[in-house]
Amino acid sequence: MESGKAIWVFGILFFLLAGIEASQLGGGLRKCGFPAVYNFGDSNSDTGGRSAALGEVPPPNGETFFGKPSGRFCDGRLIIDLIVENLGLPYLSAYLDSIGTNFRHGANFATGGSSILPGGYSPFNLDLQISQFIQFKSRTTALYKQLGDHSNRPRPRDFSKALYTFDIGQNDLAYGFQHTNEAQTRDSIPTILDEFARAVQQLYKEGARVFWVHNTGPIGCLPYNEIYYQPKPGNLDSNGCVEPQNEVAQEFNRQLKDRVSQLRAKLPHAAFTYVDVFSAKYTLISNANNQGKLLLILSSFENPLEFCCGSYYGYHIDCGKKAIVNGTIYGAPCHNPSRYISWDGIHYSQAANLLIAEVILNGSLSDPPISIRKACQNPKNA
Numbered sequence: 001m002e003s004g005k006a007i008w009v010f011g012i013l014f015f016l017l018a019g020i021e022a023s024q025l026g027g028g029l030r031k032c033g034f035p036a037v038y039n040f041g042d043s044n045s046d047t048g049g050r051s052a053a054l055g056e057v058p059p060p061n062g063e064t065f066f067g068k069p070s071g072r073f074c075d076g077r078l079i080i081d082l083i084v085e086n087l088g089l090p091y092l093s094a095y096l097d098s099i100g101t102n103f104r105h106g107a108n109f110a111t112g113g114s115s116i117l118p119g120g121y122s123p124f125n126l127d128l129q130i131s132q133f134i135q136f137k138s139r140t141t142a143l144y145k146q147l148g149d150h151s152n153r154p155r156p157r158d159f160s161k162a163l164y165t166f167d168i169g170q171n172d173l174a175y176g177f178q179h180t181n182e183a184q185t186r187d188s189i190p191t192i193l194d195e196f197a198r199a200v201q202q203l204y205k206e207g208a209r210v211f212w213v214h215n216t217g218p219i220g221c222l223p224y225n226e227i228y229y230q231p232k233p234g235n236l237d238s239n240g241c242v243e244p245q246n247e248v249a250q251e252f253n254r255q256l257k258d259r260v261s262q263l264r265a266k267l268p269h270a271a272f273t274y275v276d277v278f279s280a281k282y283t284l285i286s287n288a289n290n291q292g293k294l295l296l297i298l299s300s301f302e303n304p305l306e307f308c309c310g311s312y313y314g315y316h317i318d319c320g321k322k323a324i325v326n327g328t329i330y331g332a333p334c335h336n337p338s339r340y341i342s343w344d345g346i347h348y349s350q351a352a353n354l355l356i357a358e359v360i361l362n363g364s365l366s367d368p369p370i371s372i373r374k375a376c377q378n379p380k381n382a
């Protein structure tokens with residue numbers, strides 16, 4: 001009788017637990033929203049850091065969405081903006097920006113020109129961005145203890161529940177191509193990724209648990225590179241992209257994916273999503289080029305290697321500047337940015353970012369293949 005009762009109790013417990021388990025797995029019912037996003041990167045995800053620290057981004061940047069320059073090298077929103085929109089969070093303020101910022105739901109440490117290794121185009125390399133984060137965390141935590149909660153500041157308990165996003169590495173490759181060559185740049189990849197892995201481990205030590213890692217894009221398809229670095233016949237692919245540069249980017253991505261796997265094994269409580277942004281961007285460019293397979297929405301794009309703002313043809317003028325040379329106006333206003341994949345020869349237009357975000361946020365190009373909203377349900381994070 002005693003043992004019969006025990007079986008009965010055990011049975012009820014079993015069904016209760018099974019029920020909880022099912023509700024966790026079924027339909028994403030397990031509660032796991034991100035209260036904050038902390039981002040590290042370069043101009044691909046800089047929402048105002050470089051502009052605040054090193055010189056304001058001029059108009060017509062921002063013209064499509066913000067109606068004025070917003071510190072972004074783009075006519076509108078970047079992928080990081082579309083990420084926080086998707087998560088129901090406000091746009092990230094740049095850590096380096098001292099005006100009108102709000103860090104309640106995260107902060108952005110990305111700055112235009114940044115690389116993983118020090119000594120590139122920007123002083124704010126990844127290691128420095130991580131030390132800025134550590135300072136940000138300790139000082140806001142101290143303020144919380146001293147003054148209590150404040151609507152512009154993060155809650156200390158949110159740091160371990162936040163999403164940590166990375167989009168960095170493109171400038172390590174660009175700097176390598178400019179100052180050495182493809183072979184040497186390829187050889188430097190393990191050193192670059194050692195530094196990346198170190199950065200992730202530092203964040204882990206600080207309590208970061210969920211990581212979302214973008215791989216690097218097809219750098220050889222940036223019009224700037226296509227014009228300046230390697231415009232030799234025979235090294236362009238069918239889309240007009242510099243193939244040897246894209247091959248180095250692909251090698252970087254293969255090794256990055258391996259590092260992420262190693263980090264998964266090494267950091268037992270962390271969840272990593274590796275996101276193949278390269279494929280999203282490259283597919284967009286090839287589709288726009290491939291008249292036969294045009295998707296409806298892409299049919300409005302110009303040649304993918306053209307860009308809207310600034311000029312590198314004949315006379316180099318950066319986006320936002322203007323010059324009249326021999327009667328020709330360079331840097332004339334940029335009409336119809338939504339018809340271009342590239343905004344200024346280096347950075348993608350908002351129209352392109354919207355299409356890229358559409359395929360990367362739902363997990364279709366991710367390892368593991370989960371959407372960003374469910375990245376916190378990544379099994380390793382249980």
Ligand SMILES: *[C@@H]1O[C@H](CO)[C@@H](O)[C@H](O)[C@H]1NC(C)=O
Pocket residue numbers: 314315325326
């Ligand atoms: C402008 O004209 C001068 C003289 O004809 C020529 O040398 C120069 O290359 C031209 N510059 C550009 C940017 O076309």
Ligand SMILES: *[C@@H]1O[C@H](CO)[C@@H](O)[C@H](O)[C@H]1NC(C)=O
Pocket residue numbers: 358359362363364
């Ligand atoms: C993700 O979105 C793209 C573009 O809308 C779509 O083609 C793809 O099927 C979606 N994948 C998943 C897993 O939902």
